[in-house]
Amino acid sequence: MGLLLSVFFGLLLLSVPVFVALGGASLAYTHFIGNLPDFVVLHRMAGGVDSFPLIAVPFFILAGNLMNSAGITNRIFDFATAAVGWLKGGLGHVNVTASVIFAGMSGAAVADAGGLGTIEVKAMRDRGYNDHLAVGVTAASSTIGPIIPPSLPMVIFGVMANVSIGQLFAAGFIPGMMMALSLMGYISWYAWRYKIGADQPFILGVLGRTFIQAIPALLTPIIIIGGIATGAFTPTEAAIAACAWALFLGFVVYRTLSIKRFYQISINTIETTASVLMIVAAASLFGWVLTVTQVTAQFTALLLTITDDPIMLLLIINVIILIVGCFMETIAAISILVPILMPAVAAVGIDPVQFGVVMVLNLMIGLITPPIGMVLFVLSRVANISIEKTIKATAPFLIPLLGVLLLITIFPQLTLYLPELWYR
Template sequence: MFWLFGIFLILLALGTPIFIALAAGSLAYIKFETMIPDFVVLHRMAGGVDSFPLLAVPFFILAGNLMNTAGITNRIYDFAVSAVGWMKGGLGHVNVVGSVIFAGMSGTAVADAGGLGTIEIKAMRDHGYKDEFAVGITAASSTIGPIIPPSLPMVIFGVVGNVSIGQLFAGGLIPGVLMAVVMMFYVTWYAHRHGIGRDQVFRMKALGETFLRAIPALFTPALIIGGMSLGIFTPTEAAIAACAWALLLGALLYRSLTLKQFYRITLETIETTASVLIIVAAASLFGWVLTTTRVTEAIATGLLSVTDNPLLIMLIINLFLLVVGCFMETIAAISILVPIFMPIILKVGIDPVQFGVVMVLNLMIGLLTPPVGMVLFVLSKVANISFERTVAGVTPFLVPLLLVLVLISVFPWFTTALPTLWYR
């Protein structure tokens, strides 16, 4: 197995792009250890991305980009300020509520951090908040994006693990709201401890006005989640509907989207989609080699020989995923590890939907931890502060996220209640 894991780990350590490391390790193993014809490699990689649910990926990415460019984020932020800005530590609460709303549109943590983050950090600075606190709450709240549907990582998990994407989306709703509530409690505690007051007086008129301005934007998550819940859309069709609605808002209602901007957004979407799908293709080949060589069976047998207690299995997997999240990109981690862990969790009776949400949250926490945490790099650039200061600001906010991770790992109800109600 040296050719498979040795080449992969060496290239990864050298900083080679993850898809090259995955493909090179797989190719080396196939070339030197098997008699498999070369054309099978292309067949397996093409088969990895030849999936109807994966069509949701480019459309959700496009919808998020359109929302950011069309000025919709500003309307969401203004509404959040009117709704919760009067609370102690007001803009911290605004940060969380804005991310919850935006989560129903973008599906990625990086889009949230880069889109709303620019507005939120500037506003918090203007109101005298410390940079570390502003960056920390912005980073932590951005992780809600891939938990509340739509979610790009859950689409990939559903495809790789053969799990209903609709059920995964439903499973993320309660944990996403729970994350927001826990973070708002943390902001309240921080505000009391550091003597932070309210950022504005509550005005019903301002709330009504900002709500009216934000209604078309707020309709987007209702369109996506409601359409899927009522059986009107599949996840892929919901992604297309979100793009159509975003185009309608940007081009016709708000008139803030130009042809030049649309061209740029399209190119960005193509670039992002290509990077995601090439990782999925390479990881599909890697996973196929793991399966055909029975490595996944050996890992499952080894782990189950230690314990077959579902809670202990979940604890071991959580600890492993938290470490992996520090070093590996989310899509690659899901594509590689789901085929390994899925047989284990099924044997011990863990619900695949629960495991999917737990895995995604683990990897979202990884986005906030060095050395590879993408959100850290984005917010360091957005806030124009050093990477070290960004890490220092984000670290305290790992506590509420880990608390939610423990809750959804120990109590399946948080992730299985809505899928059971809507789909089973």
């Protein structure tokens, strides 16, 4: 065990890719300590990605990339502006509303920050909003993307923990809406505190016109979520349907995609998918080695000596995941932590679906916390401000997000109501 962890953390300190650290540490153990044939390593890695639900990964990534490139984000933003721009702190509410709609399409926080974020920050600056609010709310609202279905991190969690992805998707809907409402509540307080008014009056005609223009885009989450909820197709099939619809919008309806652009999007999707699946494969091997060396059993025993109360244990695990999320990318964190934490979660009777949503929300908060928060770096580039200013702008928005995390930790029904209604 000492060799395994030493090599793993040593490689991380050398800034090698996460999948190399996971695979290298596992290979060192199997070769020098486990005395196992090297083909066992390949077998375990291949087995880790030999999963039907993982087929959804490239298609959800492709769908998000297509949405960002097909002119859909502009139409979503215009509709959200007409719908809630009349509230005090208008464009702040628009920012959150647009992210909720986009969440039903991409399932990735970085895609939200990079796609909608460009439009949102510019619009708020043009209306006189300071960067503190513009950048902060854009970063915080982007974390809603992987909570409201579909969600790429939940697909990875479902595969690693052997949990129904459909139930995970259903479980994320209420917490995602809670995140949106809590952020809008903070924006309302901020607007009252600093006397920020509305950005435009409510005009029914404008709302109707922007709604009609956005209908094709708005149908995307309806197709995905509605199809899964009604049993028309599986989450994997939903990802394929989302890609087909996005292609139809880009090439036929909006005519914003070209063959050349589609080729570039496909290459980017392949690169992203390859990195994700390499992490999953290496993490599967690493998790197997942790099990063989009894690390997971020892860690479970350690946690259970502290408490066997489900809520208290989940609060302790929250702290662990929050700390890990500050230093590690989401997919890697899920792949490493699930084999370690799931035995303790199961031992005290915590529903794995609830735990999946809690873990993903924890790691979404990690995306907007230093030093590794990817959304912070994306928005620093989008807004053309320093990373220090981005961190300072985002910090106050951690309060409502942590509040939601606490609520779904203490009250399991907030996550389990819809899965029980639809699947159980």
